[in-house]
Amino acid sequence: MKKQLIIHASLFLLTLVLFFGITAIPSAQSIAADSAHGPTWRVHDWSRPRPPIVTPPTTSTQQQAGAPPSDAIVLFDGSDMSNWRAMDGGAAKWIVNEDYMESVRGAGYVRTLQGFGDCQVHVEFMTPTPPRGESQGRGNSGVFLMGIYEVQVLDSYDNLTYADGQCAAIYGQFPPQVNVCRKPGEWQAYDIIFKAPQFAENGDLLKPALITLFQNGVLVHDHVEIKGPTNWCSKSPYQPHPGKLPLSLQDHGNPVRYRNIWVRELPATGAPDACRKELIFGEKQLQRFVGTYKNKSGGELEITLQQGQLFSSFPGGSSDQPLFAESDQRFYSKFVNAEYEFVLDSDRVRAIKVNVTNGGWDEYQKTQ
Secondary structure, X not given: OHHHHHHHHHHHHHHHHHHHHHHOOOOXXXXXXXXXXXXXXOOOOOOOOXXXXXXXOOOOOOOOOXXXXXXXXXXXXXXXXXXXXXXXXXXXXXXXXXXXXXXXXXXXXXXXXXXXXXXXXXXXXXXXXXXXXXXXXXXXXEEEEOOOEEEEEOOOOOOOOOHHHOOOOEOOOEOOXXXXXXXXXXXXXXXXXXXXXXXXXXXXXXXXXXXXXXXXXXXXXXXXXOOOOOOOOOOOOOOOOOOOEEEEEOOOOOOOEEEEEEEEEOOOOOOOXXXXXXXXXXXXXXXXXXXXXXXXXXXXXXXXXXXXXEEXXXXXXXXXXXXXXXXXXXXEXXXXXXXXXXXXXXXXXXXXXXXXXXXXEEEEEEOO
């Protein structure tokens, strides 16, 4: 009898837990605690939005690159370098052959046209075979997150060098936990989770950059705090920079090959602008937009260029708004609800169309 009472009591308590766990109204404290993470949901709430469906990537082989996930931004699929530029914004001079691109001695680094902040990056690379040179002179290149924070690419298969400069090192700061390099002439893969640093308005560092890295499927960096820009033989502190900057690949004089490069911006869900495209053009490409523009009612707009950034005087106001590129003609402001589209005659800018707070497009003719 006593055993039955214990069983009945246990079932009763379980029923209470399940009932109140599902139907109890969250307290004010719990709502406040969860407010930073979005709406508060009940346990097993069927009305809670499901994650978006994404087709997973397929595995690459030595002979063929795999397919990226369906929500990835494909930066290089083996066909051309249309998503890449030289560091000055001009045409990239690396070689494209079969399904890979190859660095060319003296051609310089290449960078993506689009800028990225928090992201997941997949890069496949191959160091030359037969191997030539030793230490840092063998198969040297690098993947630079935001063009600043380098994950070293090197032939570290039976090649001794300093620990924080070998393959998969966060260059000059952290060696990888293990050396999982394949032989030269074999394809290798980096899967990088990168969280960009955050800065206060006055330029103070709020949060350092973080990196998690898998090389060839093996964890080699686990949520590591990057100390600042990665340099050769020196240390330097963080300097404030934009929230999105291009990814770049290094020309270090060795013919390193790359293929199957894609990025997923993080978080995949969030504010509309969180994952909005930002293309990064050189000053030469941006200079043509600079000038004074006037509409039919006498309104005036001034487009200026300061340190590689376009600015627009806000229609109806005097404050200058930085403009961010979605294409070579379409720009937007992050700080006001305004869209800008430049009108071209051949390669010459004739006018600009502006849409503020979705009030409709107003065209301004370029006067100078």
